[in-house]
Amino acid sequence: MQKPEPFFRTLRSLAKCYQAFERYSAEHVRATKLTPAQFDIIATLGNTPGMNFKELGAHTLITKGTLTGVIDRLERRGLVQRKKCDVDARVTYVKLTPAGERAFARVFPAQVAHLKDAFAKIPQSDLEALQSGLDQLGAAFERCGCSKGKNA
Numbered sequence: 001m002q003k004p005e006p007f008f009r010t011l012r013s014l015a016k017c018y019q020a021f022e023r024y025s026a027e028h029v030r031a032t033k034l035t036p037a038q039f040d041i042i043a044t045l046g047n048t049p050g051m052n053f054k055e056l057g058a059h060t061l062i063t064k065g066t067l068t069g070v071i072d073r074l075e076r077r078g079l080v081q082r083k084k085c086d087v088d089a090r091v092t093y094v095k096l097t098p099a100g101e102r103a104f105a106r107v108f109p110a111q112v113a114h115l116k117d118a119f120a121k122i123p124q125s126d127l128e129a130l131q132s133g134l135d136q137l138g139a140a141f142e143r144c145g146c147s148k149g150k151n152a
Contacts, residue, residue: 025115039107039111041071043111045094046101048095053094056094
């Protein structure tokens, strides 16, 4: 049997890597009593004065259609609060509450340490080569116009 061309091998490796990363990351996040999407919001809002929905959409991995529901659930848990913009009533800001700040301080460093543990098993030179390759792949998608944005 003929070996698949590099494109297919790379595509398969990328997909398998992403799936493995998601499983590894999500398992740890769920142990903190957050969903991956909730963690993404808390991690993005941490150490900021807050963001509007458009900014949150641009800085997270959450689609526009899912964002409101995730914010609703975090608000019910007392971890975030909404505030209307004083200048433009159409704009709503979301920020962490004091409980949300405490959650960020507890879960974010723990998640970073968890992820670093997996990366620590890879030699530094290999990590640099991986970063370079991923940067090239991302730039190729940008150049071809395939990356118009997830929230467009």
